[in-house]
Amino acid sequence: MFLELSGLKKSFSGHEVIHDVSLSVQRGEIVCLLGASGCGKTTTLRLVGGFLVPDAGSVTLDGTDVTRMPPEVRPTSTVFQSYALFPHLTVAGNVAYGLRQAGVGRAEAEERARQMLDAVGLEDQADAGVADISGGQRQRVALARSLVLGPKVLLLDEPFSNLDANLRLRMRREVRDIQRRFGVTMLFVTHDREEAMAFGDRIAVMHEGRLVQVGTPREVYRHPADLYCARFLGHVNELDLPGGHALFRAEDVVVGREGGLAATVEESVFLGGTCELRLLVDAPGSPEILARVPGDQQYARGARVPLDIARTFQIKGKESTND
Numbered sequence: 001m002f003l004e005l006s007g008l009k010k011s012f013s014g015h016e017v018i019h020d021v022s023l024s025v026q027r028g029e030i031v032c033l034l035g036a037s038g039c040g041k042t043t044t045l046r047l048v049g050g051f052l053v054p055d056a057g058s059v060t061l062d063g064t065d066v067t068r069m070p071p072e073v074r075p076t077s078t079v080f081q082s083y084a085l086f087p088h089l090t091v092a093g094n095v096a097y098g099l100r101q102a103g104v105g106r107a108e109a110e111e112r113a114r115q116m117l118d119a120v121g122l123e124d125q126a127d128a129g130v131a132d133i134s135g136g137q138r139q140r141v142a143l144a145r146s147l148v149l150g151p152k153v154l155l156l157d158e159p160f161s162n163l164d165a166n167l168r169l170r171m172r173r174e175v176r177d178i179q180r181r182f183g184v185t186m187l188f189v190t191h192d193r194e195e196a197m198a199f200g201d202r203i204a205v206m207h208e209g210r211l212v213q214v215g216t217p218r219e220v221y222r223h224p225a226d227l228y229c230a231r232f233l234g235h236v237n238e239l240d241l242p243g244g245h246a247l248f249r250a251e252d253v254v255v256g257r258e259g260g261l262a263a264t265v266e267e268s269v270f271l272g273g274t275c276e277l278r279l280l281v282d283a284p285g286s287p288e289i290l291a292r293v294p295g296d297q298q299y300a301r302g303a304r305v306p307l308d309i310a311r312t313f314q315i316k317g318k319e320s321t322n323d
């Protein structure tokens, strides 16, 4: 495997925060480390980038054990959440900086910096100060600065978290394009499930210092390893049906289709393309479920609706039906 994390452990002040993390990443693949705040994503990324040394385990990259190799000589490059650009340098100066540090001559460093700025669509901003460009442009400078070094693995720590929603979407697309063009392998940290699903070839779900599931976005969404993963990836409805206890997603509820169930609409939230309905099901205890229906399907509060459950999913140790 191109990048191999094997049995990584890390403690701070005697408290272990990374417990036996192993992960294999293929060349050219994007793997998203997804998990709640404090679960150990950044620490894992820092172990791969060489900013931390593990207490146990190893990191192997393209056949070389890099576990104890310092970050500046490791064939990885990190894009930090803060971008960490040099405010006193121009855009091109920021991109050329790492090359100069690596011993590349001034003229060649400038040339390569300009080519990379071209690749990320910033050729017109090469001579601007980094304080004079937008957040999205700064993000691209940070990427260009990392990519120009030709890393074998690019490590990204919540790189879009300082951008507004529209820009996040655009940057996601742009970074995926850049990734395809350069074929660079990426390990991407995020706590945003949609971002992980949109961006990752595979998602590694992390919980309290452990990897609980690694799979394609579809696998982790439709076949979660446990209830934690299921809930982290999206809403989970639970209902006791005649066949047993069923787990299903909001979009699995077909509102208005006869399926042996009925409910009362408690709340309807219009979200544009879709509408989220909070429903009280006619069953012992009046369980509440969430349904996601097309946005043009309108229901008043208190409306009575028939329901069908199109599909359910199973989790180890939990009984389910119909899947």
Ligand SMILES: Nc1ncnc2c1ncn2[C@@H]1O[C@H](COP(=O)(O)OP(=O)(O)OP(=O)(O)O)[C@@H](O)[C@H]1O
Residues within 6 Å of the ligand: 012, 013, 017, 035, 036, 037, 038, 039, 040, 041, 042, 043, 044, 191
């Ligand atoms: N240098 C450090 N010294 C002591 N504890 C640390 C250090 N770095 C991280 N931790 C602790 O390790 C745990 C994991 O932190 P980490 O930053 O890896 O989580 P995270 O999943 O990246 O969270 P976030 O999304 O909030 O950045 C947390 O409990 C954190 O407080």
